Amino acid sequence: MNEAASPKESEREGPGAKHFIKSALTRFILAAIAWLPVTFGAWYLLGPVLLWPVRLLVQLICRVGLGDLVRGVEAGGSSMAFLTTLKPGEGLGAGFVSVDVNMLVYAFGMPLFAALTIAAREAKWWRTLAIGYAVMVPFVAWGVLADFLKGIALVAPAAVASQAGFSGLQREMIAFAYQFGSLILPAVVPAVLWVLLHRAFLERLRQRAG
Amino acid sequence: MLRFFLLFVVLLAALFGLELTPWVQDWFVVPWTNALARISTWIVTLFDGNVVATGKVMRSNANGFAVSIEAGCNGVEATLVLLAAILAFPAPWTHKAVGLVIGILAVQLLNILRVISLFYLGQWNYEVFEWAHLYVWQALIMLDVLVVWLIWVRRVPRIDDSRGPPSAPPALAPG
Numbered sequence: 475m476n477e478a479a480s481p482k483e484s485e486r487e488g489p490g491a492k493h494f495i496k497s498a499l500t501r502f503i504l505a506a507i508a509w510l511p512v513t514f515g516a517w518y519l520l521g522p523v524l525l526w527p528v529r530l531l532v533q534l535i536c537r538v539g540l541g542d543l544v545r546g547v548e549a550g551g552s553s554m555a556f557l558t559t560l561k562p563g564e565g566l567g568a569g570f571v572s573v574d575v576n577m578l579v580y581a582f583g584m585p586l587f588a589a590l591t592i593a594a595r596e597a598k599w600w601r602t603l604a605i606g607y608a609v610m611v612p613f614v615a616w617g618v619l620a621d622f623l624k625g626i627a628l629v630a631p632a633a634v635a636s637q638a639g640f641s642g643l644q645r646e647m648i649a650f651a652y653q654f655g656s657l658i659l660p661a662v663v664p665a666v667l668w669v670l671l672h673r674a675f676l677e678r679l680r681q682r683a684g
Numbered sequence: 685m686l687r688f689f690l691l692f693v694v695l696l697a698a699l700f701g702l703e704l705t706p707w708v709q710d711w712f713v714v715p716w717t718n719a720l721a722r723i724s725t726w727i728v729t730l731f732d733g734n735v736v737a738t739g740k741v742m743r744s745n746a747n748g749f750a751v752s753i754e755a756g757c758n759g760v761e762a763t764l765v766l767l768a769a770i771l772a773f774p775a776p777w778t779h780k781a782v783g784l785v786i787g788i789l790a791v792q793l794l795n796i797l798r799v800i801s802l803f804y805l806g807q808w809n810y811e812v813f814e815w816a817h818l819y820v821w822q823a824l825i826m827l828d829v830l831v832v833w834l835i836w837v838r839r840v841p842r843i844d845d846s847r848g849p850p851s852a853p854p855a856l857a858p859g
Contacts, residue, residue: 499838503831510827514820579818586823590830650704657756658700661826662765666692668830673685680838 499679505593513585513592521552524584524607525577529554531615543626543638545570552578556622563633571634573625580617580655583610583664590668594675606667613663617655624652691772699764714740717758720792724799735803742803749807751799757817759795759825763788766829775840783836787829794828 517524529549536544536556548555553576560571587606591599627640627648640648669676702708717740725737734746740758743750755761770783798821806813 499834506827510820510823514823576818582819582823583826585819586826590827650701653704653755654697654700657761658696658765661762661822662696665765665826665830666689670685670689676834676837679834680842 502593505595506589509589509592510585513588517581517585517588518578521578521581522549525552525581525614527611528577528581528614528618531611532618535615535619552576552581554618554622556625558626560626560630560634560637563631571626571630573622575618575621575625577614577618580614580621580660581610583613583660586661587664587668590664591671594668594672596672596675602671606664606671609667610663613655613659616651617660620648620652620655623648628652688772688774692768695768695772696765699768700761703760703764713755713758713760716760717753720758720796720799721753724796724803727796728800728803742799744803744807747807749803751803751806753799756822757795757799757802759792762791762795762825762829765826766791766832769829769833770836773837773840779836779840783832783840787832787836790832791825791828794825798825 529547532554533547536547543558543560544556545559546557548557553574556573556575558571558573562569562571584607587610588603591602591606596602626638627635627645630638703713718737721737721740721742725735725742728735728742732744734744736743736745740753741750742753766787767784770780770787773780775783802813802817802821805816
């Protein structure tokens, strides 16, 4: 983490400092917007690679905690197919129910975090990127798992949902976990992470503004 | 920083939980979402008279294409994030009030642009619409919230200015 501006730096700032400072924030915002298409493109192309740890984590959780519901997890690019032990119901044919989840829906915070981090131009930004990525992986896994659970507990026909055996309270918890994991976490986690990992940058902005 | 972070998380979880209650949905979220559809439609009719709003749905009479403004696209969650971030940050209440009014306006104005742009992107190319809807606009709205918060934080006076030499405020102190 970089240190905040030293007193000597502050002394060097002349009458034009305020203008420079204001434009420093503007420059950061413009740089972040400029980097977004680049980071989004890279994120989309590298999606299967970037989301590989998410898939591993989800597979591990399914094996440990959802073994009775999930027979296996198959990957297809940036999507995951959950192969369940649930039957589609009478008159709907043989086989088992599978649920597809688009992992990118829960991972759009990765390119946002990358654009913000590169735009801040702090030292060792690549290390910050790596830390941010590692921290975001479990939150993306949260969204993917909650999406799957919503699929079998709340969206599936009653004949399928009843086989899952979730209680009323569990269904409420799944609904909340899905809403929180889709509406709040994907967007908030990268922003909060960026703030936490750029305290010195923010402090410099504040000191210069004050 | 720890205090700000914990307070932000608690406030956000509480506000989001409150948002999901039937009472808040019925009395605030649904009316606001319907109003958003009407406002967006009104703006669009300034240059395209073939658009109507029904509830939370914007529909083109020319080709039948319609968008339904659902949770996550009505700007409510983004507003809650900004609300939690401003309330959790140590600042005088007057500054918080001003920041909230201007900040919420900024978030909602960009959200109207999101709704209108998605309405036309969907008529042009569904793949591009999906990309913009699921990924790009989500990130842009959060970027808007972060930028509004950063601008507000820069203008907030340090609450510890009178207690000693200039130092990092608790919320931003390098740790």
